[in-house]
Amino acid sequence: MIGLAPLGGPDYGARGMTQDNSSQPTTEAQASGGDLFNTVAGWVLFAGIVGLGLAQISKHYFEADKPERPEKLGYVIEGVVEEDAGPAEMSMAEALNAKPAAELIAAGEKVFAKCQSCHTIEAGGANGIGPNLHGTLGKAVATHPGFDYSAELKAHGGNWDWENINDWLKNPKGYVPGTKMSFAGLGKVEDRAAVAMYLNSQGSNLPVPSFVADAAAGTPAGEATPAAGETPAAAETPAE
Numbered sequence: 001m002i003g004l005a006p007l008g009g010p011d012y013g014a015r016g017m018t019q020d021n022s023s024q025p026t027t028e029a030q031a032s033g034g035d036l037f038n039t040v041a042g043w044v045l046f047a048g049i050v051g052l053g054l055a056q057i058s059k060h061y062f063e064a065d066k067p068e069r070p071e072k073l074g075y076v077i078e079g080v081v082e083e084d085a086g087p088a089e090m091s092m093a094e095a096l097n098a099k100p101a102a103e104l105i106a107a108g109e110k111v112f113a114k115c116q117s118c119h120t121i122e123a124g125g126a127n128g129i130g131p132n133l134h135g136t137l138g139k140a141v142a143t144h145p146g147f148d149y150s151a152e153l154k155a156h157g158g159n160w161d162w163e164n165i166n167d168w169l170k171n172p173k174g175y176v177p178g179t180k181m182s183f184a185g186l187g188k189v190e191d192r193a194a195v196a197m198y199l200n201s202q203g204s205n206l207p208v209p210s211f212v213a214d215a216a217a218g219t220p221a222g223e224a225t226p227a228a229g230e231t232p233a234a235a236e237t238p239a240e
């Protein structure tokens with residue numbers, strides 16, 4: 001009897017409190033809502049970690065077959081740097097045959113606008129900052145009458161031909177260090193071929209070198225560059 005009283009008392013009291021305190025169920029709901037939130041957040045976090053892990057794994061997986069690519073790209077970039085004027089520059093002979101002579105001469109006359117501040121081209125034209133260039137192709141280097149050439153160009157010797165005028169016009173100071181010709185050079189072989197054809201049409205008449213397309217057929221644009229890239233590799237092998 002005595003023992004029941006204490007049990008019954010608090011039981012009633014608790015019920016009374018439950019009915020009075022209407023906020024208690026809400027507190028419980030919030031508590032379980034918080035648990036739910038934590039659970040969801042946990043799963044989201046877990047999913048994120050799994051996702052990161054998968055991304056990392058797949059990255060390794062897909063990169064496994066990538067090393068082949070950079071090698072090929074390396075060839076192309078090396079070629080571009082070496083050629084110094086775009087990928088796989090054609091030879092002077094090829095450029096001289098790339099278009100009909102009349103077209104090249106017309107294009108060369110336009111390129112010659114870059115030379116006119118220093119050079120005249122017509123027969124008997126005056127020397128300016130540079131010598132008159134009438135009939136220069138095929139003529140002995142640095143021999144135009146009345147022009148004070150640099151000692152360096154005079155020391156060159158030989159006659160102007162398609163190949164040495166190509167080198168000269170590409171980079172005068174590189175080809176003849178100490179030259180008085182303050183001209184940066186023509187970066188494109190197409191321009192050098194065109195202006196050389198124009199010079200040849202002005203008092204010169206060198207035969208245009210033949211270009212046999214078959215000779216270069218095995219090494220068009222893409223293949224010519226790897227061939228150059230193989231040289232250092234071949235040189236490394238005996239060294240090791």
Ligand code: HEC
Nearest residue numbers: 114115118129130141142143149150153179180181182183
């Ligand atoms: C800033 C002036 C200047 C410009 C621009 C210039 N030249 Fe010259 N050129 C010279 C001078 C100066 C010389 C003589 C160089 C020497 O004596 O070292 C020369 C020499 C030459 C020679 C050698 C002539 C000979 O008698 O042996 C050729 C060929 C030539 N120039 C072609 C050209 C062409 C083609 C262009 C345009 C694409 C050009 N030059 C632009 C100043 C110039």
